Amino acid sequence: MGKFVAVTIVVIAIVSAIPILRHTWWMAEDISTHGAPIDEQMSETMAEAGISFLASQIILAYFIWRFSGSRPGEKVKHFPGGAKAMVWAAFLLVGTEVLALGVFGVKAWANIYFTPPAANAMPIQVQAGQFAFYFRYPGPDGTFGPLHADLINEGTQNFFGLDQDHDQDSKDDIVTAEMAIPVNREIHLLMHAKDVGHSFFVPELRVQQDFVPGLDVTLHFTATKIGRYEIVCTQLCGLGHYNMKAYLNVKSQPDFDDWLKKQAALQ
């Protein structure tokens, strides 16, 4: 039975590795300016994890094949080099691998989180609440009006709690249920949670970030391809979590300007 176990392990390892090696299933197309290092990091990690996975499973299978059963007359043997060689191998091979992944990974992360948004980045506020996203554009004055939690009322469609009668900065704010952005323009996303924790995930944009109630989080990114992409909530937020999504429309600058004008007229 040992040999059968060995063959099974090899078959499982190879069948598992084929789709990985062939990239049969891979990530969605990258439409961001910051995504390339993430994809590179993913490929490097895949290579290292794939080699470790295949090598370990095949060695395990071979040793089970070779050393199972009674094999009369044969004496037990000890691994040449002993434990010391194994420990050194683990430190050198895995240590180098880990160090390389860690060091290179910093670059991809820093691109997103350690570089501030450009001064002319376009600010958009996104509010997450059970179970919808709403977006706010600052309007021609370029300034968002203050939020008043006590004024939030979905019945009157005051999703953000704006006081447009009294706050000058709020008067021209544009609130939408769909997100549109101009292509090749940096966006500064201001993330606000209305009630519980949510998340903002657009795989094509290579961004995923939690909304933290009580703490406003920001992100910045630039989309490079016109299209319609799905925004999904990935933080369990209640019974409607499965259905919490919105759309990101990446448009040309003229199309975006038209869209924003239409949205302003609807306010």
Add this chain to the structure above:
Amino acid sequence: MHDMSHAQAAHHEPTGFIRKHVFSLDHKVIGKQYYGLALAAVLIGMFLSWLMRIHLGWTNYPIPGLELLSKNGAPGNVMTPEFYLQLMTMHATIMVFFVLTTAPFAAFGNYFLPIQVGAEDMPFPHFNMMSFWVTFVGFLVLVSSFFVPDGPTLGGWTQYAPLSAVGKVSGPGQGLGVVLWATSIAIFCVGQLLGSLNFITTTLDMRTRGMSMWRLPLSAWAWFITSVMGLTAFAVLMPACILLILDHVAGTSFFVPSNLVINDQLQPHSGGSTLLWQHLFWFFGHPEVYIAIVPGMGIVSHVLVTNMRKPLLSHRVVVYSMGALAVLSYMVYGHHMFLSGMNPVSSLAFSFPTLVITIPSTILVLMWLGSLYGAKLRINSASLFSLGFISMFISGGVSGFFLAQPSTDIMLHATYFVVGHFHMVMGVAAMFGIFAGTYFWFPKMFGRMMNETLGKLHFWLSFVGTYCIFMPSTILEWPETYAVTRRLWTTTHSR
């Protein structure tokens, strides 16, 4: 170290049925009780996962009899979104706490640790009895939440605040369901703290003459290391649960900030921190992964030594590696929070130890592989599950590379990739450790042999079945055109 005369004095002869089988002070009986509890829990937990998987396969189709389980949760036998989340939360909570912690650590440890160190019993038998009964009560409290009006909590086993802390306004089961969940876990923590104290003292102070620490079997070392982790990890989770209960019943706001609006109503809370819960939870939560898996490592090492008919490549290196895992487990917990909104520098700080923890894990795998070299490996149910454990630990372990780095975690966080990863590396691997221990020690515990043919059938169904379920979860649900995110009643992605 204790001498034998004292150890013998600690032995308690049962005096009647209640004392012998129910409120027993005997570590062997308590070990069996823990095993029975884990067995009941795993049957319930497994049943819940069947319901979830059947629902995911045939969403909107009735599951005959489901209405009996919850009238509100399954009108017309069709699972509602909230009931799906409630089943998911209960599946995870039952499995992590009452199976993966209870069986490999508390059940086998109670039965075999005193035997292995040469003690007659644990040093504090009353604490030992209490630890089981407290755990049992914790289990009853958890299961009782199925029978309260809104049903159990739907917030997931991580119970992230403020969803878990604002009360029933945030959804069905988020009122009394959360209070029962937090009460159950706080009670469970008390049981584990009492158990850990006993395990540590037994190992350090009850060893018989000549039984030095380095002579302890690897399973005893694993239980000792796990109990040290348990003492510190559960000591953090318990107060966190108490604070969560207070947010519900005493009007406090430990985990709820101000200006939250739910159903157009401004919530009467202020000053709390949602990230505080995550830090407290994961400071427990990541060591918990090792609390579940380290006993399995010890059991598998123990079983392999017997069945390879030769010692491990290095006893000490295995002990040091398990110890390194325990220490590092406290330094890596933040990798669950890379995208939580905590300082992005912290994400990098948590990433490095997470990658470094690969080194002791690799050393352990190499120790097992190197020991197999030149062995005369006996294939039986116990050794098969031990070999399956190694294979599963490798598969789950390498998938951890992706989740250890913040930049790659962006694409995989909260997807089925994570589900595949943790089920293989700490769920099923730990279960294989439990199975290996069961086949190996059953004759000692119950005085009869198990059926080898059925045992081998059990292995093949489990081994191939696990790979068929969780390898696709890891690979096939890779974020292709869109990521398949987890905890969804149904996938509503438009593409």
